[in-house]
Amino acid sequence: MINKPDIHDLLTEARRVLMNSLTPELKGEHKYEALMIANAMGMAIRELGQGEQAKVEEADRAVSAFLEARSEPHHHAECEAFLAEAIRERRLDGGDEALRNLLRTLTEARLGINSPGYLKR
């Protein structure tokens, strides 16, 4: 079914109205609430967008490949849970540069959606 404009477009426009027209008129607690709504909408927009989603999928694939290369049990849909368990049970070396890079890739993919500004500091 084609349903235009798409949801990414709708949310982007709704957020623009919220930020440009409504928020400047608000004060105190209401302004704070409007900014929280804009923040949540921004995350939704990025999560729906293809660029950030591709990074998330790439990070998941990297986790699978990493576990595969170390003969760690895993299946793709829950690879992050397998990774967490292997770390907790100390089957992976915490000092391993490849592990650290992998953890960074995962974290950066999340930050790309949740708070991209944090990566640019």
Next chain:
Amino acid sequence: MFELAEAFSQFVVGQTGARGAKVIEFEKLSGGAIQDNFGLSLQIEGGERPGLQELVVRQDAPSGVAESLSRPEEFRVLEAAFKAGVTVPEPLWLCEDLDVSGQLFYVMTRADGSASPRKLVKSDLTVEQRRNIVRRLGAELAKLHTVRPPVRSLDFLTLPGQDGAALSRVAIYRRHLREMAEPHPVLEWALNWLEDNTPEPGPAVLCHCDFRTGNYMMAGENLTAILDWEFAAWSDPAEDLGWFCSRSWRFGAHEREAGGVGEKQDFLDGYREAGGTEVDPTAVSYWEVMALVRWAMIALQQARRHISGEQRSLELALTGRMVAQMEYDLLTQIQELEGDQ
């Protein structure tokens, strides 16, 4: 609100032996999801505290979630800190009679100024003023850390386990993480690091455990009160020092390691010169890492309160999405610390 103000006013009259009191102003103050804070100005006739009194009433919020100290416990901690000479609001009276307002509450003096972290961090202070502020904050902690167990009025505070405060914390966070539905490999990795790099434990002292920018009041460049004592515990002195310097509490001023306000060395010098326990700077860095893990754990628990439906809240939901920031800071900080070795 009027009835509540009158109830508090009558309570104060009873405590001070006054002839009467008139409510001049009564307002709900911002901040605190677990407690309600009210500003209460009273004109008191006679008794122990006659004249205009600017007070704060702190009571449990109706929806209070108690993973922290109760109001009576917090009042005892505040009394201990006040007695040790720490700059806190003077704790005046505790009310354990639920018939007065429907909740437990206590009354303290009201401090001047603002606790807003952004206001302080962005304010136009000279290097000298910044140095003085963080040295003073260090000195305040030194005074607090002179309170050591056993203290009879604080017998509700638990002592760290035999392995020390750090490993006690790690054990708690491991348990919390196991209870989470979703995996957090970075936090698992950081907990391993904390377990493998534990510094020599310090003595058990009274720690504030949430001593950071945003939890103290400033009037211009003057410290007027250290607030929010509900997480106080017997712990390692380096825990308070590390929490204050954590990357999470610099409010955008990342280069100013001491609370976004000043230099870490000045903060630690202020602590040491005021008689604080000898603390190894590596232990402070270690506890900065612990602080990031602890804040991530708190954020995960807040998000869970929203997700489970226990307390639907946009603010709690967004806090859950902040965990990636702590994880990013953990990766950066540990890498930096290892580079320094």
